[in-house]
Ligand SMILES: Cc1cc2nc3c(=O)[nH]c(=O)nc-3n(C[C@H](O)[C@H](O)[C@H](O)COP(=O)(O)OP(=O)(O)OC[C@H]3O[C@@H](n4cnc5c(N)ncnc54)[C@H](O)[C@@H]3O)c2cc1C
Ligand code: FES
């Protein structure tokens with residue numbers, strides 16, 4: 001990788017100042033950015049590490065029952081926290097492998113918005129709010145297509161606020177080489193409705209499967225999905241799985257999510 | 263060049279590094295501890311697995327500067343004080359848990375990490391914890407067996423070779 005300047009601020013305000021310099025980029029767990037820099041697909045001239053900022057780490061319960069997860073919280077810390085709801089625990093426990101989970105963070109995962117990443121599905125399904133240094137962005141507005149988000153240059157995710165569904169499940173069909181999702185489905189059941197988010201499948205990145213949400217609202221059972229059709233158009237097809245196969249998996253994984261929701 | 267200090271296998275070390283120097287490069291090139299291997303460029307193989315402040319990490323996916331002031335353990339620090347193999351290493355040897363040995367340092371570090379929090383892991387828990395460690399030789403079977411043995415469990419519990 002090309003050389004760069006390295007800064008390790010201790011506070012959010014120092015980090016924001018450091019990120020103002022030209023071609024500066026935030027580094028969280030590095031589990032995506034470092035391999036990307038090795039391939040020279042990214043070559044920032046300055047790296048601003050967020051991992052020494054205590055304010056960005058940790059998990060807490062808010063007065064309204066929602067939970068806030070610091071942007072710099074690792075997948076391992078989410079998996080091991082008792083305030084986290086079942087679908088999100090399963091999700092964090094199954095990201096990559098143990099070493100990746102010890103470094104990778106929720107903020108890094110959401111900011112990267114890989115079309116096969118797990119966290120975007122949880123955020124969109126639970127209707128989370130992404131809290132940055134500048135504003136609060138609802139998950140519905142945050143994800144804007146493959147690797148694209150609403151974040152501006154130099155804007156960082158400080159925390160993510162999740163409403164807690166009374167039932168949830170994350171079902172991931174693992175792509176055996178990368179360990180990412182070939183297709184992943186996150187289901188959240190709230191008093192005021194059901195939200196189903198699909199990752200790994202669409203050329204536009206994570207999205208809500210609204211037809212399934214409607215069908216499950218009337219009849220929360222696997223059979224409610226039987227008659228829904230998913231067109232392969234716009235679905236990712238590659239050497240690991242064809243469009244048709246992924247389209248098929250979406251329904252299979254959604255059924256599994258309904259069956260296992262807790 | 264910025265300086266970096268850390269404690270590696272109980273010894274204080276320091277050096278000057280470029281900002282882009284990976285932790286694995288510092289360990290192998292500067293400290294000459296070449297037991298930590300590099301098997302890929304994509305953070306997928308686990309040959310570089312070490313512990314930083316007690317946590318399992320991939321040394322190829324961390325900058326040396328990020329480990330400043332940290333405690334690092336590598337395969338070179340795993341043997342018993344008299345130089346004999348520790349119980350995990352001995353079990354790998356006894357149960358033929360390695361062939362070429364390239365993945366073995368990472369496997370041993372991942373195993374040490376697992377046994378710290380789970381002294382009697384099931385076969386499934388072992389395989390799950392080794393998810394990020396790729397072996398091109400053994401087919402994993404004898405590695406799993408070695409880890410069952412290292413944790414004092416009956417190795418006949420897993421299927422025949
Ligand atoms: C072998 C392997 C397997 C993996 N498997 C999975 C998997 O199954 N599922 C999955 O979802 N992911 C998987 N990942 C990706 C992993 O979860 C990454 O940790 C994650 O995508 C990026 O988080 P990070 O903290 O490492 O971010 P980094 O790599 O440090 O950064 C990624 C990007 O986000 C930006 N960024 C980081 N933090 C912030 C912030 N707080 N605010 C704004 N921008 C920020 C950075 O500038 C960079 O552009 C895997 C990775 C590896 C290496
Ligand atoms: S060298 Fe392959 S994961 Fe580090």
Ligand code: FES
Nearest residue numbers: 361365397398399
């Ligand atoms: S023993 Fe050769 S790679 Fe594992």
